[in-house]
Amino acid sequence: MLEFAVLLGTVVFAISGVIAVAARRLDWFGAVTVGVVTAIGGGTIRGMLLGEFPVFWIADLEYLAVATAAALASIPIVKALRKGPVDRFDRGLQLADAAGLALFAITGASITLDLGFNGAVAVVCGIVTGVGGGVIRDLLAGRQPLIMREEIYATAALAGATLYVLLEVVVGLPGGVAGIIGVALVLSLRITGIRREWQLPAL
Amino acid sequence: MLEFAVLLGTVVFAISGVIAVAARRLDWFGAVTVGVVTAIGGGTIRGMLLGEFPVFWIADLEYLAVATAAALASIPIVKALRKGPVDRFDRGLQLADAAGLALFAITGASITLDLGFNGAVAVVCGIVTGVGGGVIRDLLAGRQPLIMREEIYATAALAGATLYVLLEVVVGLPGGVAGIIGVALVLSLRITGIRREWQLPAL
């Protein structure tokens, strides 16, 4: 289940990377590279912070293969989206990013707990895993990072990862159940933020 | 004393991160995230280069707590500054950044020496610790990194870290005395640079 959630997050983040550079004069492999970097970026930073070497996608090439396949397969989808209104295109990026953020914030926290770190470290590493790939994607694409533009972004990852850790470590729910609740919280916060331009008290 | 200097640097860099994104439509936690990343970024890069894992702020959550508290506490200060002239606001960022640069350049060099590396490595790691957090802050905030805009920036860190290492390793001064002299040199070089737009022969 954890494995499946990580692979699903890998797929949606790879798609978000391809969307982010769709307007560039990149060749196919360039676009795939950005998709792959987006998909594995957050987990790579988490692994480096915790000292897990070699990083997960070198230790097990499955993730790199899935990210590459997802990026390649998304190119025709992205092309189709580009024929629609620009609006729908941007929404596609936001939704793929929200799904990746939710899945990686929770799986990142879960993996950190499994390595024996405490709940606070797990929450921080969940946030890092969730937001890391998207930040790298946006810097590469020359876009203002979503985390700098949108309300309820890092906050959504914080809320979901914290709830997940509390449910699993304190309440004692099975990891899968706690994880689904955590993912649902991040997703619903992000999507509410996207749809209503919901704002916390702005700085 | 080293501990105190690191915590002080953490505080001023966290403040600089909040100032850097004050004009953004970020929610409070988004601004705190940028402050925290700025505060721990330089030491994180140093630790990764040297192979110290898990990184210092995961091994000891005190730094993360101090950075978070400083970022939170600085939000009202930053709001107050924003009511003043823009000029004063930018100066606040430059001064907080200068203080962080000075403190982290010297403490970064000191920590590297304590790990048993030689003086040349300590100087390089001091520079990396001093400039790293600010570069990440400015990339996230979509600003041209200060290190790319200002004279006497990396140069100030180089001069201060070199003097500190010479005074401690070659001359044999006590670490605290050598450190204070090094911090004072970085600070005075940076502030002179800021005030007089002092220039080395420009490239």
Added chain:
Amino acid sequence: MLEFAVLLGTVVFAISGVIAVAARRLDWFGAVTVGVVTAIGGGTIRGMLLGEFPVFWIADLEYLAVATAAALASIPIVKALRKGPVDRFDRGLQLADAAGLALFAITGASITLDLGFNGAVAVVCGIVTGVGGGVIRDLLAGRQPLIMREEIYATAALAGATLYVLLEVVVGLPGGVAGIIGVALVLSLRITGIRREWQLPAL
């Protein structure tokens, strides 16, 4: 021979870094810093991914010394170029970058093989080594990364590193011969791309 190729790549990437910031109001040491970071950035990322600590340029200060010397020596060259047409200047950056990309894609793959990783990991780490320094350089300089602007960039590194690994591991050619062929392939693909604005089917 591997050592020589790494040092040559270090030199050309250091030069590319100085060129990239030549228009900035940086002092000399600021420009040298960017050159050095460009020269050692790709190998640093590779080492971190694979778990080789401390990173190569801390373990052996020779690389840092060569990068610093090359950056310093290139400042008069860059000044001379700046007196010519802007066009020639940009071409200098592209050519230095192409040489660095070719040398580091192959040496990065070779070093990864020597550490005992398989051919697929070697190809990926070759690409990372080849493109990493240039991406950091362009982000620091506030330029759109070359890898985001140019066709046949990551693709050239992929092609060359793959051919090199096949020739050395599968065909069994001596490493030096396989390496020269790989470097030649990356270089000729990149230079053809630069000269003819050759394009793969754009996304």
